[in-house]
Amino acid sequence: MAKIKYIEFNGTEHEADVANGLSVMEGAIQNDIPGIDADCGGGMSCATCHVYINDDEWFKKLPEKEMGEDDMLDQAFEPKSNSRLSCQLIVSDDLDGLTVHMPEKQV
Amino acid sequence: MIKTDVVIIGAGPTGLFCAHQLGIIGLRCEIVDNLDKIGGQCIELYPDKPIYDIPAVPKCTGEELTNNLIEQIKPFNFNFHLSDRVQELKNENNKWLVKTLNGKEFETPNIVIAGGVGSFEPRKFPTKSAEKYDGKSVLYSIKDKTIFKDKSVVIFGGGDSALDWAIELSNSSRVTLVHRRDEFRGAPASVQKIKELSDNKTINLITKYSIKDVKGNGSLESVEIKSESGESKVIKADYVLGFFGLIMQLGPIAEWGLNLDKKTIPVNTENFETNKKGIFAIGDICTYPGKLKLILSGFHEGALAARGCFKYARPDEKYRFEFTTASSTIKDRLGVKE
Incomplete structure (x- = not known):
């Protein structure tokens, strides 16, 4: 279990306890947190669960991007070097306290 | 009916x-x-x-x-x-x-x-100013490539569509290719070709930049691009093409x-x-x-x-x-x- 903080583009903060094994994306969807669309349902084929990891320490701590994630991020809205697809961030105790920022929009 | x-x-x-x-x-x-x-x-x-x-x-x-x-x-x-x-x-x-x-x-x-x-x-540019030129000089697909002859064309994207069109149009247009990172997701042969064209100055390749604004007075004149650290450049453009997938x-x-x-x-x-x-x-x-x-x-x-x-x-x-x-x-x- 990890407590994940989701911050919308307008600054609204949401916190959710997300079970291990779920993705950060699923944590948002299951808790009705707006700002993450996840059109493809977690297949890494749509780039609509895009988030920023503003804390550099956290960004480095996350599991590295697998092949394909950066390709998909090319197609996201305003990708940056601290962008991730939240469907690829699988929750474990290690992610307790992670904060993700949502972009202005997903599509 | x-x-x-x-x-x-x-x-x-x-x-x-x-x-x-x-x-x-x-x-x-x-x-x-x-x-x-x-x-x-x-x-x-x-x-x-x-x-x-x-x-x-x-x-x-x-x-x-x-x-x-x-x-x-x-x-x-x-x-x-x-x-x-x-x-x-x-x-x-x-x-x-x-x-x-x-x-x-x-x-x-x-x-x-x-x-x-x-x-x-097609995913469009996030910049509001691009909407004004949508379908005229800001394009997301190409129907007639002859319109680009002898023009300045700025292409955004890192996949096959962006690379293929950059290569193709470099024969008859002044092409700038802009991509947000150094790696490209297009086919390895196309990536290789782009690097060659960039080395011999046939195309202008700019990486780690993305679009900031498009400018013009009635017709499109230039596109401004920005890096993540805030630097910006202005490039002359008759056409701006975006290939960011669907x-x-x-x-x-x-x-x-x-x-x-x-x-x-x-x-x-x-x-x-x-x-x-x-x-x-x-x-x-x-x-x-x-x-x-x-x-x-x-x-x-x-x-x-x-x-x-x-x-x-x-x-x-x-x-x-x-x-x-x-x-x-x-x-x-x-x-x-x-």
Whole structure:
């Protein structure tokens, strides 16, 4: 279990306890947190669960991007070097306290 | 005006199998899809990715699944209306009048929405100022490449479309290619070619930059790009091209009064009818308690929706359940000779 903080583009903060094994994306969807669309349902084929990891320490701590994630991020809205697809961030105790920022929009 | 029993919106696996079920029970349908090819997400997003949970098919790709479904409905000779989108629905005397973007019109008692997550459209530049030039000098696809001759063209993107067009247009235009990172996702041979063209100064390659603004006075004059650390550059541009892949947009479906719940359409699980009589929704776009976004669920939903359509298409007939193994009527419809 990890407590994940989701911050919308307008600054609204949401916190959710997300079970291990779920993705950060699923944590948002299951808790009705707006700002993450996840059109493809977690297949890494749509780039609509895009988030920023503003804390550099956290960004480095996350599991590295697998092949394909950066390709998909090319197609996201305003990708940056601290962008991730939240469907690829699988929750474990290690992610307790992670904060993700949502972009202005997903599509 | 085309009169038919059912208009299916969406030629993905769910729409295709629903068409099969309609054919089996003796109904006609017309299938409309925004893409220029049949197959929906299977063909657009993962043609080569193996799928492992189609019943009785241990493994197949999105493309194989699509081809098999097309084969399965071949006997019915249904019409496909590709690169078109249903734009407007109107109810008149218990019939739906359907209009498409390309001006086609249908009259039908039933509409089956098998639209997935919406229709595929090119992802556009996030900059507001680009909208003014959209379709004129800011483009997301190329229909006539001769317009770029001797012009300054700035291309954004790192995939095959961006690379292929940068290479192609470098023969006759001044090309700048801008990409947000150093790696490209296009084919290795194209990436190699781009590097050569950049080394010999045929194209101007700029990485780790993205679009900031487009500028012009009536006609487009330049594009401003920015790096993540805030540096910016201005490049002369007659045309700006963006190749950022496709996004899915619900589009006009959102305006049909279907009580949308987060981009999905609530249905009953008896026949997958929506709150509107004669409008059904199946596959990823429908929602109900326990909904699973699996292709196999879409097949089941399509089979039941087809029976739901029968009631309105043949109000004076009683639907009779038959097995394909036993029914000679069905075998006739399939053109099977034994």
